[in-house]
Amino acid sequence: MRHGRALLVPVLVLIPLLAFAAAPTVVHENVLRKREIAIAQQLRCTVCQGESVAESNAGIARDMRRLIRQKLAAGESSQQIMNYFVHRYGDFILLKPRFDALGSFLWIAPIVLFVVLSGVAYGFLRRRPASKRPVAPALSPEDVARVQAARRDEP
Amino acid sequence: MPSDVSLNLIELGHFCAYLAFAVAIVQMTAPIIARITHRPALAEISVNASVLVFLLTTIGALTIVYSFVTSNFSVRYVAENSNLQLPLFYKITALWGGHEGSLYLWTWILTLFNMAIGLHGRQRYPDRLPTILAVHGCLIVGFFGLVLFLSSPFTRLFPVPLNGNDLDPLLQDPGMAIHPPMLYLGYVGFSVPYAFAMAALLTKWRSEFWIGHVRRWALIAWGFLTAGIILGAWWSYYVLGWGGYWGWDPVENASFMPWLVGTALIHSITVQERRQMLHAWNIFLVITTFALSLLGTFLVRSGILSSVHAFAISPAQGTYILIFMMIVLVVSFAIFLVKGRYQQAREEWISPLSRESLFIWNNVVFTAAATCVLLGTLYPLAIEAMTSQRISVGPPYFNLVMVPIFLVMLVLMGVGPLVPWRKANFNKLRGRLIVPVILGLVMGIAMRLWFGPVRWTGPVAVALVSFVATTIIASFVRAVRLRRQQQAKREGVFAAAWSTFSGNRRLYGGMVVHMGILVIALGLTGSGLFQESKLVMMAPGNIVQVAGYRLRFDGVMHFHHANYFATQGRLRLLNDGALLTPERRVFSGNQMGISRPSINSNPLRDVYAVIGTSHDGKWAVHVYVNPLVNFLWFGGLIVLCGVGLSLSYRFRTARSRVDAGAPWSAPVK
Numbered sequence: 001m002r003h004g005r006a007l008l009v010p011v012l013v014l015i016p017l018l019a020f021a022a023a024p025t026v027v028h029e030n031v032l033r034k035r036e037i038a039i040a041q042q043l044r045c046t047v048c049q050g051e052s053v054a055e056s057n058a059g060i061a062r063d064m065r066r067l068i069r070q071k072l073a074a075g076e077s078s079q080q081i082m083n084y085f086v087h088r089y090g091d092f093i094l095l096k097p098r099f100d101a102l103g104s105f106l107w108i109a110p111i112v113l114f115v116v117l118s119g120v121a122y123g124f125l126r127r128r129p130a131s132k133r134p135v136a137p138a139l140s141p142e143d144v145a146r147v148q149a150a151r152r153d154e155p
Numbered sequence: 156m157p158s159d160v161s162l163n164l165i166e167l168g169h170f171c172a173y174l175a176f177a178v179a180i181v182q183m184t185a186p187i188i189a190r191i192t193h194r195p196a197l198a199e200i201s202v203n204a205s206v207l208v209f210l211l212t213t214i215g216a217l218t219i220v221y222s223f224v225t226s227n228f229s230v231r232y233v234a235e236n237s238n239l240q241l242p243l244f245y246k247i248t249a250l251w252g253g254h255e256g257s258l259y260l261w262t263w264i265l266t267l268f269n270m271a272i273g274l275h276g277r278q279r280y281p282d283r284l285p286t287i288l289a290v291h292g293c294l295i296v297g298f299f300g301l302v303l304f305l306s307s308p309f310t311r312l313f314p315v316p317l318n319g320n321d322l323d324p325l326l327q328d329p330g331m332a333i334h335p336p337m338l339y340l341g342y343v344g345f346s347v348p349y350a351f352a353m354a355a356l357l358t359k360w361r362s363e364f365w366i367g368h369v370r371r372w373a374l375i376a377w378g379f380l381t382a383g384i385i386l387g388a389w390w391s392y393y394v395l396g397w398g399g400y401w402g403w404d405p406v407e408n409a410s411f412m413p414w415l416v417g418t419a420l421i422h423s424i425t426v427q428e429r430r431q432m433l434h435a436w437n438i439f440l441v442i443t444t445f446a447l448s449l450l451g452t453f454l455v456r457s458g459i460l461s462s463v464h465a466f467a468i469s470p471a472q473g474t475y476i477l478i479f480m481m482i483v484l485v486v487s488f489a490i491f492l493v494k495g496r497y498q499q500a501r502e503e504w505i506s507p508l509s510r511e512s513l514f515i516w517n518n519v520v521f522t523a524a525a526t527c528v529l530l531g532t533l534y535p536l537a538i539e540a541m542t543s544q545r546i547s548v549g550p551p552y553f554n555l556v557m558v559p560i561f562l563v564m565l566v567l568m569g570v571g572p573l574v575p576w577r578k579a580n581f582n583k584l585r586g587r588l589i590v591p592v593i594l595g596l597v598m599g600i601a602m603r604l605w606f607g608p609v610r611w612t613g614p615v616a617v618a619l620v621s622f623v624a625t626t627i628i629a630s631f632v633r634a635v636r637l638r639r640q641q642q643a644k645r646e647g648v649f650a651a652a653w654s655t656f657s658g659n660r661r662l663y664g665g666m667v668v669h670m671g672i673l674v675i676a677l678g679l680t681g682s683g684l685f686q687e688s689k690l691v692m693m694a695p696g697n698i699v700q701v702a703g704y705r706l707r708f709d710g711v712m713h714f715h716h717a718n719y720f721a722t723q724g725r726l727r728l729l730n731d732g733a734l735l736t737p738e739r740r741v742f743s744g745n746q747m748g749i750s751r752p753s754i755n756s757n758p759l760r761d762v763y764a765v766i767g768t769s770h771d772g773k774w775a776v777h778v779y780v781n782p783l784v785n786f787l788w789f790g791g792l793i794v795l796c797g798v799g800l801s802l803s804y805r806f807r808t809a810r811s812r813v814d815a816g817a818p819w820s821a822p823v824k
Contacts, residue, residue, distance in 0.1 A: 092547055
């Protein structure tokens, strides 16, 4: 009898599913899916390394997506869920480094880099050659006289 | 079972590879000995050696291919990367399917370029050719050292296995067959400008004599690198089945960094050509581009990263490449620091509003972009090496940092070609800018209104693309009109347009490249901001709707192929009745399972379906709708056409034929 009841539950669940399978049914994505993907895209799949949890087909990524879904269903905020994963796996799980002791460098460096490179380029463009070229010596009085004589000769 | 001769033919290749190594040493040392003993004729040996090295390396490569085709599993590399069921096409491409073979291909292409310089330089720059070949010979010796002593594809395996392991299933795709050779032609292609730059430093070669050659070689390498990167993205999109094409994976970044610096180089080299300035900076860029190519090879081949590409982990090879790279870097930059300023710029002053000034800003942006990618790629490795902590730098970071940089590049791309050399007339420039700017603003605002709230990058990108496209078209129209006004005989519009275009293919080839980049930018915007996807469990008969596209799941079919077993999902796109057949393949060789997406494509959007595992009679189906992805591939084709057009135009460069026969003559005072 115990076995019978244990069987009854899946059968009862399956009957409506079979009914649906017979007629064309539109499958809907869970309402929470959008938020789930948004969170999963920020997290690294720990076994595949190159991929985010949203893209990966690995088992652990699937489990993590399920966990995110459960937590969203339980009413947790995205930030709470992210914190949970960081707490569990460390900063490694975040694909976008945080602005903390280690990560801040990555956020400051591009800006500093742009400022420095722009400064170098600006300095290069503002450079005046005058200081580098030797200054021509002033004409001696005789030379001046010769130039004037030559000018007079011109028609 | 292969016969004795064919079984051992690989040893002939092995022997030829050793010979090639020896000949490369001769090529490297002959010019040096010639210099020391004052016998210039001796240096000629290296020119002949450059051809011989290529021929010997080719024999080596062909024997490896022959071993693959005859399934000679006594060769370890063949046994690891092939098996009897593998289709013939993939047996051939398996040459670069694994670690050792990839490095051999790298070296083979290096020798190909080596021979190309030798044949190209005989008539054009015979006096400096031996030095160039000596530098290039050093690189070949370095890579042959790796190929022969640490990562040999010729190693034998006894006892001989009956069947081999399999080629990585992900690599069994036509896209993957051509992606590595293209990428390597790009990477290795930059070794030619590098050899030129080092020879220029060592022999104080006046830049007027080499700049034209370096520009062409750099452009060729850049074209191949672009093709390689786009084919890589294409492969990633069509094979990996994650709905995207670019993941800011360290291996992708490794190819992107030399591309960025190479782009800076092909722009700033024009400044050197036109105004005889920035010599030292260009030499610096050449060295950096090649160094980044080596870094890319190191990152991919050392196993320091674990990703789909880094399929080998071998510390000795990694250390070798690292040390080789360090030697190349230290020696090159030391020579650069000592001799870099050997040639004074003829002019020094640059107007802030001139083409050359804008090229300098282009260099700032591209160098900064490359450095940002470099930081994001290496910083996690450095942190992991120095502290025990690990952090990740992934797509969310790179998109946030790089997209604004790309937008700045687009601004420069629009303004730059409008500004004349030397000094621009501000009012004239304003007049040329006004229509494109207004049109850009209108398009940006229209996009914002049409699509509703999107990220700020969307409307800005559309505005900038319209702006740049308008400036390019307007400039061309102005040039055609001017030509028709100046011509005494009235020319038809099309005839005038054609002669304007073909009369300056170098410039308009570049503009075609810019147009291609704009098309790619549209593709990136569309697919980056407007991708929609759903991951659902589907039973046969179920329908899923993504972004207005309805797909009905009609169950699965099973297929036995020569070397894999496929479970094919059948999805009917109800909008137009097309059938999508994503597959899950399990390979018989190594029991590895991969997903192969199926794509219904039209110019404006792709419907992209992936099938996963089944559970309770339902299948995990991931459907993406990716707008404008085809723009990427089409834009890439336009870019390559532009490069070809630009190269087809021969810019007359100063030739050093006068100096022929006197190898070390006429250094710059």
